[in-house]
């Protein structure tokens with residue numbers, strides 16, 4: 414199943430309007446509305462995957478949004494040996510965990526804003542997973558029980574500020590620095606998948622999830638020793654080698670084999686302020 418968030422936009426010259434953002438599920442190329450976030454438990458007597466009345470919609474007038482509204486975004490740093498090496502870092506002995514704020518989330522095709530106070534913004538293409546069940550002190554072999562599904566993410570990073578600050582909150586946490594989408598695939602198998610990032614159609618990163626230093630199960634076990642994960646929380650699994658700078662005007666595309674592709678243009682901060 415492919416879970417999305419979307420709204421409908423009608424640019425009718427006389428009466429343009431758009432609907433609120435809704436949850437939906439794609440079935441055979443058609444879109445069906447859902448009553449609520451699908452990873453939530455039953456609410457008000459309705460199950461989360463109950464489809465709203467009314468037939469499937471074509472996606473012509475649909476704008477897709479980030480397919481998750483996370484309470485927190487948990488990220489793994491240096492989870493591919495070749496990427497640790499390219500930034501001059503040792504391979505970590507245990508998962509290196511940091512957070513991005515939920516306010517950084519944007520959806521497919523939304524612009525990443527290049528901050529005026531940074532001179533080096535990097536792409537980091539990553540496989541991400543969405544938690545479906547509250548969990549604490551998970552064992553690695555229990556990971557599949559709590560994962561709702563998988564999506565594509567870009568851990569956009571102001572590398573100069575990450576280095577300057579010594580810790581990563583600012584460098585990783587700017588608004589728009591967490592593109593996610595285009596959907597959550599609930600049946601995706603993450604083993605042995607290529608993770609690529611292209612900038613303007615040039616391949617910059619090309620990794621394989623079989624090269625994770627820490628498996629998804631090991632990461633979730635490590636994280637849940639100190640932090641409860643909740644339904645809707647997003648976990649980014651780390652980026653392969655090849656990270657590098659982008660500039661306003663570039664388009665970043667992250668592709669996870671068999672899952673989907675996520676594209677976002679980069680715009681200068683002033684372009685947004687003056688818009």
Ligand code: MG
Nearest residue numbers: 537568651652
């Ligand atoms: Mg990263």
